[in-house]
Amino acid sequence: MVSVELREILKILGDFRLEIESLKAKEGEFLTLLGPSGCGKTTTLRIIAGFEKPDRGEVLFNSKVMNEIPPYERNIGIVFQDYALFPHMTVFKNIAFGLELRKLPREEIEKKVRWALKLVGLEGFENRYPEQLSGGQQQRVALARALVIEPEVLLLDEPLSNLDAKIRERLRGEIKRIQKELSITTIYVTHDQEEAMAISDRIAVMNDGRIEQVGKPLELYYTPKTEFVAKFLGLSNIIELEAENGKARLGKLCFNVSKDGKVRIFFRPESVYITEGDFAEIVSYELLPGRIRLRLSIEGKEIIAERFLDELPFKVENMPKKVGVQVKSFALL
Ligand SMILES: Nc1ncnc2c1ncn2[C@@H]1O[C@H](COP(=O)(O)OP(=O)(O)OP(=O)(O)O)[C@@H](O)[C@H]1O
Ligand SMILES: [Mg+2]
Incomplete structure (x- = not known):
């Protein structure tokens, strides 16, 4: 070889x-x-x-x-x-x-x-x-x-x-x-x-x-x-935030970034989980085969989430105006 x-x-x-x-x-x-x-x-x-x-x-x-x-x-x-x-x-x-x-x-x-x-x-x-x-x-x-x-x-x-x-x-x-x-x-x-x-x-x-x-x-x-x-490599979320005491916050989201000042946080749509809650506004959504792609707005910043339909805490027919969000993994750019 x-x-x-x-x-x-x-x-x-x-x-x-x-x-x-x-x-x-x-x-x-x-x-x-x-x-x-x-x-x-x-x-x-x-x-x-x-x-x-x-x-x-x-x-x-x-x-x-x-x-x-x-x-x-x-x-x-x-x-x-x-x-x-x-x-x-x-x-x-x-x-x-x-x-x-x-x-x-x-x-x-x-x-x-x-x-x-x-x-x-x-x-x-x-x-x-x-x-x-x-x-x-x-x-x-x-x-x-x-x-x-x-x-x-x-x-x-x-x-x-x-x-x-x-x-x-x-x-x-x-x-x-x-x-x-x-x-x-x-x-x-x-x-x-x-x-x-x-x-x-x-x-x-x-x-x-x-x-x-x-x-x-x-x-x-x-x-x-x-x-x-x-x-x-695919759809991505890149948001700029100001970190304090090692944490960057957006709505109820908190990213442990271990540094202060301006940070650029990156995560994929499938790292965003939808929960019951009210700090993220659903701007729009589209259905994909078996999945859903949601465009959310949190304090003026847009985030894309992608989930299987059965992972949502509600039915698509009863789509709420606001939801909660968790980001399970991210990286700094
Ligand atoms: N003989 C040549 N003289 C001048 N420019 C060239 C020559 N061969 C290639 N180039 C230029 O070099 C650049 C890179 O070309 P290359 O063919 O390596 O790209 P590529 O990544 O394979 O693109 P594609 O996905 O379109 O095949 C291009 O801008 C091309 O126009
Ligand atoms: Mg080529």
Whole structure:
């Protein structure tokens, strides 16, 4: 197994500046680069693959500097967003391509291609052409083609974003299963926070050419270090309060912040519990499948709460104008 590391990377492309002080995918880890369009995810992946040379800094595989090693000698498998299959070749030929380049014996090629087809659940599809496959199936072929060479590093650049929601969910589960089965160090790129949360061991959130925070999915979700990370990963409550004697108060809410002065308190809507009471005004609400999202106002500050319907101390039909609120966990931003 291989670790992949970036050290003090700088890459300037026109007026875009990618600067990564350090980033490391551990052996066998599933690391996701998550961020909005144009933040530098693909550029980072291209630097790891060797398609792009950094202006400064080092790419290391198992602590060995790879900067001068060309892409085809880095032993990586790559899957892109657009399936990029050869249209005039069968599924078998598409998958066998890299093995034929390596001049493996015929029998071995057959064996490996069958192994890869089984891995992605496409046994029996070897004689089809890409145009005879659905988008999801084409992307499975692309995955099989990347895996058949038994790479040490797998790079996936938004491999699911051209597929519809159902297939996307199924395929991401399969990618995760295959990655764990092969324990292959994987760097995955997406701008979809739900996908990143579902699939990753750790996530690096990127913003405008920089990494804002790296951590496990729930760590980032519940204890983001910056407002950008907080907001990018889902709905959030961020309220500014004045703390005194280590406590910040809002209505009957009291946050133990262990410091005084201005504080920015962060919590997720699902950390807000609704109780009977009268210090939070219900401004509006919307029903979601099985759940309810409430917009509340406490002393002029808006708070979003999200609960399962059966957790409310009242029926939706008898919605009161005012309620009580408890916040069960929070972080300081
Ligand atoms: N060859 C180039 N010349 C100039 N600018 C470039 C070049 N390649 C990329 N860029 C710019 O670098 C920035 C980062 O691009 P990159 O493709 O890495 O973003 P991304 O995070 O992958 O975005 P997306 O989610 O849209 O794929 C963008 O602003 C892009 O316009
Ligand atoms: Mg991209």
